[in-house]
Amino acid sequence: MVEHERSVLDEAWGRIPHTRESQGDQGTFTQTRIERVITLIAGSGSLVLGAQAFAAALGSPDESADWHVPLMGAVFVPLVAMIVTCLIGRFTRVFAGIFAVAFVLTLSLWPLATADGPGPTPTQDPWVFYLVNVATFASIVAFPLTLQIAWTIATPILYGSVRLMQARGEGDYVVTVALDVSFALILGSVLLTLGWMYRSVAANVDQARADAVSSYASAAAAAAMERERVAVAALMHDSVLGALLAAERASTPRERTLAVSMAREALTRLANAEKDALEGSDEPVAASRLADEIEAAAGELGVRxxxxxxxxxxxxxxxxxxxxxxxxxxxxxxxxxxxxADARGLAVQLTGTATPGGVSVRVRDTGGGFDIGAIAPDRLGIRGSIHARLAAVGGRSEIDSHAGGTTVTLEWDSGDRW
Incomplete structure (x- = not known):
């Protein structure tokens, strides 16, 4: 029995976390709260039973004077530490494990401590009896399930064994000790079962929550993929179809250069289709940068x-x-x-105002103009690339075209929601 006891103690001591980082990280909503409830109940119950045990220990006639104070220190110091950590919710597993091991060691030394004493009193339990189930509760807080079961069974049996050794085999104590051991076993089993049940329920709740979140994430990913598919389809109509139409109708070197640039732009946007809508960083930029980018892009079209x-x-x-x-x-x-309009009279003006804050871009030409209402449905250069693009970011666009030329006005105000 002694060798088995040492092996169990060694395993339990190895299970005690000794650093903050090694504490069990529940990492889940319900389990974390159940663990907190268990530690609060353990701390409160241990406080009551510990006070009873301490009061009984002050006048204990069982152990000799040389053993009395060291045994009380070995038990009550880690007990107080466990109660405090259970109530504040930090380092609970560490000190609960220390107390569980220290109490079993104290029980193991009890026959030596009481060897020179007057012998047990039939009508009075020793102060260590009040802490048998406290040690059980400490194991529930600190150890995995297998060691919890071992502590729930071994601690009462060890208590009964040392009490009979203290009584020197007198038969009058067998019934009393058996009742104490059975009471401790029943109460410890109830505590162990409740702890296991609540932890299992919490784990199942967290697993169900995780499954629900995973299912929702899959649905959201599917919806995002569908939105991306629609965006890519719109992009195909907007950029690629426009580039194909421009290439089909190109008859001059300038128009062919324009078609090539439009095709390059379409391929670039297709390559960026997996990025956020309207690709590029959302970091605010200076208004003057718009002019720089318009000039650079126009240069790629062959327009100075x-x-x-x-x-x-x-x-x-x-x-x-x-x-x-x-x-x-x-x-x-x-x-x-x-x-x-063959770029006749082409001019671009960028205007920025501080009050109300905003910017506008006007593109003018002096060509022959066109009838906006007569634009064919398959021509998306205005509908998709101008009106829809500005509307998507909370801007406004207006086109004024007549025989004397065309003016495209693009506006955005800083107060607009986009």
């Missing part, structure tokens, strides 16, 4: 363009997606002017 900048001091910075939409819409207007 100088944007007229009229920016008031205090013009707000433009969110990245809005800036990208304004530049692309302006570039579409420039491409239309090149394709349909």
């Amino acid at each position: 363009l100088r944007v007229n900048r009229q920016l008031e001091e205090g013009t707000p910075r433009v969110p990245g997606r809005v800036a990208r939409a304004l530049v692309l819409a302006a570039l579409q207007a420039v491409a239309n002017a090149v394709q349909h």
Whole structure:
């Protein structure tokens, strides 16, 4: 029995976490709260039983004087530490495990401590009896299930064994000790069962929650994939179809250069289709940067363009997606002017105001103009690349076309919600 007891003690001691990092991280909503409830109940119950045990220990006649104070220190110091940590909710497993091991060691030394004593009193239990189930509860807090079962069974049996050794085999104590052991076994089994049941329920609840979250994440991913498919389809109509139409109708070197640039832009946007809508960073940029990007993009179309900048001091910075939409819409207007008006009188003006804060881009040409209402449904250069693009970021677009030319106005105000 002694060798088995040592092996169990060694295993239990090895299970006690000795650092903050090694404490059990529940990591789940319900289990964490159940563990907190268990530690609070353990701390409160141990406080009551510990007070009874301490009161009984002060006048204990069982152990000799040389053993009395060391045994009390070995038991009550870790008990107080366990109660405090259970109530505050920190390092509970560490000190609960220390007390569970210390109490079993104290029981093992009880026959030596009482060898020179007057012998047990039939009508009075020793102070260690009040702590038998406290040690059981400590094992429930600190140890895994297998050691909890071992502590629930071994601690009362060990108590009964040392009490009979203290009584020196007198038969009058057998019934009393048997009743004490059976009471401790029944109460310990109830505590162990309740702890296991509540932890199992909490684990099942957390697993169900995790499954629900996983299912929702899968549904959200499927919905995102569908949105992406729709966005890519719209992108195909917007950019690729526009580039194909431009290539089909190109008859001059300038128009062919424009078609090549539109195709390059379409391929770039397709390559960026997996990024957020209206690809690019959303970091706000200075309004003057819009002019720089319009000039650079127009240069790729073979158009030497100088944007007229009229920016008031205090013009707000433009969110990245809005800036990208304004530049692309302006570039579409420039491409239309090149394709349909041969870039006659082409001019671009960027205006920025501080109050109310906002920016606007105007693209003008002096071509022959066109009838907006007569645009064919398959022509998406205006509907998709200008109107829809600006509307998507909370901006506004207006097209004024007559025999003297066409003006495309693109506006965004900093107070707009986009």
